[in-house]
Amino acid sequence: MTFLRQLAKSAGFGSxxxxxxMLIAFTLIDFSxxxxxRTLSNVIHFTSILGLIAIGQALVIISxxxxxxxxxxxxxxxxxxxxxxxxxxxxxxxAAALAIAALCGLAQGILVVWGGLPSMIVTLGGLFTFxxxxxxxxxxxxxxxxxxxREHWLTRLFGGEFLxxxxxxxxxxxxxxxxxxVLKLTRFGNHLLATGGSAESAESRGVRIDRVKIATFVICxxxxxxxxxxxxxxxxxxxxxxxxxxxLEAISAAVIGGCLLSGGxxxxxxxxxxxxxxxxxxxxxIALGAPSSWFIxxxxxxxxxxxIFNQKLARWAGHNV
Amino acid sequence: xxxxxxxxxxxNLNLYFxxxxxxxxxxxxxxxxxxxxxVGDNGAGKTTLIRVLCGIHKPTDGEVYFxxxxxxxxxxxxxxxxxxxxxxxxxxxxxxxxxxxxxYLGREPVRKVLGIPLxxxxxxxxxxxxxIRAFGLRDNVSADDEVERLSGGERQSVKIGRAVEFxxxxxxMDEPTNxxxxxxxxxxxxxxxxxxxxxxxxxxxxxxxFQVHKLADRIVIxxxxxxxxxxxxxxxxxxxxxxxxxxGGRVVEKMES
Numbered sequence: 001m002t003f004l005r006q007l008a009k010s011a012g013f014g015s016x017x018x019x020x021x022m023l024i025a026f027t028l029i030d031f032s033x034x035x036x037x038r039t040l041s042n043v044i045h046f047t048s049i050l051g052l053i054a055i056g057q058a059l060v061i062i063s064x065x066x067x068x069x070x071x072x073x074x075x076x077x078x079x080x081x082x083x084x085x086x087x088x089x090x091x092x093x094x095a096a097a098l099a100i101a102a103l104c105g106l107a108q109g110i111l112v113v114w115g116g117l118p119s120m121i122v123t124l125g126g127l128f129t130f131x132x133x134x135x136x137x138x139x140x141x142x143x144x145x146x147x148x149x150r151e152h153w154l155t156r157l158f159g160g161e162f163l164x165x166x167x168x169x170x171x172x173x174x175x176x177x178x179x180x181x182v183l184k185l186t187r188f189g190n191h192l193l194a195t196g197g198s199a200e201s202a203e204s205r206g207v208r209i210d211r212v213k214i215a216t217f218v219i220c221x222x223x224x225x226x227x228x229x230x231x232x233x234x235x236x237x238x239x240x241x242x243x244x245x246x247x248l249e250a251i252s253a254a255v256i257g258g259c260l261l262s263g264g265x266x267x268x269x270x271x272x273x274x275x276x277x278x279x280x281x282x283x284x285x286i287a288l289g290a291p292s293s294w295f296i297x298x299x300x301x302x303x304x305x306x307x308i309f310n311q312k313l314a315r316w317a318g319h320n321v
Numbered sequence: 322x323x324x325x326x327x328x329x330x331x332x333n334l335n336l337y338f339x340x341x342x343x344x345x346x347x348x349x350x351x352x353x354x355x356x357x358x359x360v361g362d363n364g365a366g367k368t369t370l371i372r373v374l375c376g377i378h379k380p381t382d383g384e385v386y387f388x389x390x391x392x393x394x395x396x397x398x399x400x401x402x403x404x405x406x407x408x409x410x411x412x413x414x415x416x417x418x419x420x421x422x423x424x425y426l427g428r429e430p431v432r433k434v435l436g437i438p439l440x441x442x443x444x445x446x447x448x449x450x451x452x453i454r455a456f457g458l459r460d461n462v463s464a465d466d467e468v469e470r471l472s473g474g475e476r477q478s479v480k481i482g483r484a485v486e487f488x489x490x491x492x493x494m495d496e497p498t499n500x501x502x503x504x505x506x507x508x509x510x511x512x513x514x515x516x517x518x519x520x521x522x523x524x525x526x527x528x529x530x531f532q533v534h535k536l537a538d539r540i541v542i543x544x545x546x547x548x549x550x551x552x553x554x555x556x557x558x559x560x561x562x563x564x565x566x567x568x569g570g571r572v573v574e575k576m577e578s
Binding site for chain 1: 396397398400409412413414415416417422425426428429431437439440467469470
C-alpha cells in the first residue's frame with residue numbers, strides 16, 4: 001500500500017491506470033477492430049502529433065497558465081512550411097515556420113507577463129488571430145509540396161519512417177525525453193515547477209518568473225509548430241482548418257495525464273499517455289463504426305472522469321489539492 | 322558592537338501605490354551586528370518598507386544605500402545576490418517541491434553531465450538534510466519530502482536554516498513567530514540572536530513590542546507609513562514604546578513642538 005501511495009504521488013500515475021483500463025476495455029469490447037495494424041498505426045501516428053503539442057501544453061499548465069492557441073499555431077507553422085518552400089527551400093521554410101511559431105509564443109508570453117493579462121484571454125485572442133492569418137494567407141486554397149520537396153532529405157527525416165517506426169513517433173519520444181530531463185533535472189525546470197507552485201515564493205527567492213513564463217510559452221508554441229511541420233512533412237497538403245480544436249484535445253491530454261490546472265504539478269509522460277487515450281478513443285469509435293461526431297462527446301466524458309480520478313488519487317497520495 | 326557606518330541607509334523614502342501614500346518620507350539606518358525590531362500596527366508600513374529593502378517594491382522617490390552604494394535597481398534577485406535574505410510569513414517555500422529543491426531555489430548547484438548542467442541532487446540533499454537535522458525537524462522527515470508535509474514551525478526552521486546556510490549579511494524576519502508553538506517561538510528567537518552575534522544585521526518585524534524588546538538592540542516604530550520612533554532598547558522601556566504605539570505618534574509630535 002505504501003508503495004502504491006508512493007507511485008500515486010507522481011502526477012502521471014493516473015494516466016498509466018487509465019491506459020490500462022482503456023486497453024482492457026477495448027480488447028473486451030472490440031478485439032478484432034482494435035488490435036489491427038491499421039487502427040494501431042493511425043493511433044500511434046496521431047498520438048505522436050498530439051503528444052508533441054500536449055507536452056508543450058503540459059509545461060504551460062505546470063507554470064499555472066494555459067495556451068488555447070496551439071491548434072492555430074500548429075496550423076500556421078504547417079502552412080508556412082508548405083507555402084514558403086518554393087521561395088526558401090525545405091530547410092529555409094522549416095526554419096521560418098519554427099521562427100513564426102516561436103514568435104507567436106513570445107508575443108503571447110510577453111502580453112501575459114508584462115501586460116498582466118490572463119493567459120486564457122491572450123491565447124484565445126491568439127487562437128483567432130493566427131487562424132485568421134491562415135485564412136488570409138492561403139485564401140482558402142489548398143497547397144502541395146512539389147515532388148522535389150517531398151523527396152528532400154529533411155522532409156523525409158521528419159515525415160518518413162525509420163526501421164518500421166514512423167519518424168513522428170521517434171521525434172515525439174526524443175522531445176519527451178529531452179523536455180522531461182529539462183523539467184526534472186535542470187535549474188530552469190526547478191524554476192518552472194516553483195513558478196507554478198507558488199509564483200510569489202519563487203520570486204522572493206530570486207527566480208525570474210517573468211522569463212520562466214515567457215520561455216514556457218515559446219517552448220509550447222515551438223512544440224505546436226514542430227508538430228505542424230511533422231504532420232505536413234508526412235502528408236504535404238494544407239487545408240485552412242488544419243489544427244482546428246486541437247488545442248482542446250491537447251489540453252485534455254495534458255489534464256488526463258495528470259497536469260493540475262492549479263499549477264506546479266504535472267507529468268510530460270502523463271501528457272503523452274493522455275494523448276494516447278484521446279487518440280485511441282477516436283480510432284476505436286471509427287473501428288466500431290460509430291459516427292465520428294461522437295468522438296468529442298467521449299473526449300468530454302473521459303476528461304471529466306480523469307479529472308475526478310486524478311484529484312482523488314492526488315489526495316489519497318497526500319497532496320493538498 | 323554595531324559599526325559606525327550603516328549597512329543599509331534609507332533616506333527620505335516615499336512610495337505611492339496609485340494615490341495611496343504607503344511610505345511617507347522615511348529615513349532610517351541599519352547597522353551590521355545589530356538586531357532591530359520594526360514595530361507597528363497592521364498597515365503601518367513595516368512590511369512595505371521591508372519589501373523595498375528586499376527588492377519587491379521600487380520606491381517612488383528617495384534613496385536607499387547598501388554598504389555605502391546607492392541602490393539603483395530593485396529586484397528580489399539583486400537583493401539576494403547582495404546577501405539580503407527575507408523570511409516572510411507565508412511566502413518563501415513552494416509546497417509542491419521537496420525540501421532540498423526549496424532550499425536551493427534560485428541558486429541551485431549544478432554538475433555537468435556530458436557538458437549539460439544538471440541539478441546536483443547529492444549536494445542539495447546532503448546540505449538540506451544537515452540543516453533540517455540541526456534545526457530539529459521530525460526524524461521521519463527527509464530532504465526529499467515535499468514541503469506540504471511540514472508544520473508551521475518546521476517551515477520557519479527551513480527558511481531560517483536557509484538564511485544561515487548561505488552566508489548572508491542581512492536577515493529580515495517578517496513576523497517569524499506567528500502560528501508557532503511556545504517552544505518553536507523560543508527557538509526562532511534564539512536563532513535571531515545567534516545571527517546577530519555572528520555580525521549580521523537582523524531586522525525583526527512584529528507587532529509584539531514586549532517580545533522584541535527582549536531581543537532587539539533598537540526599536541523602530543512605524544505608523545501610517547511614517548517612522549514615529551527610533552530608540553535603543555536600553556534608553557526606552559517596552560512600556561514607554563507601547564505608549565508611543567498606542568498614541569500613534571502624537572506623543573512624539575507633542576515633544577517636538
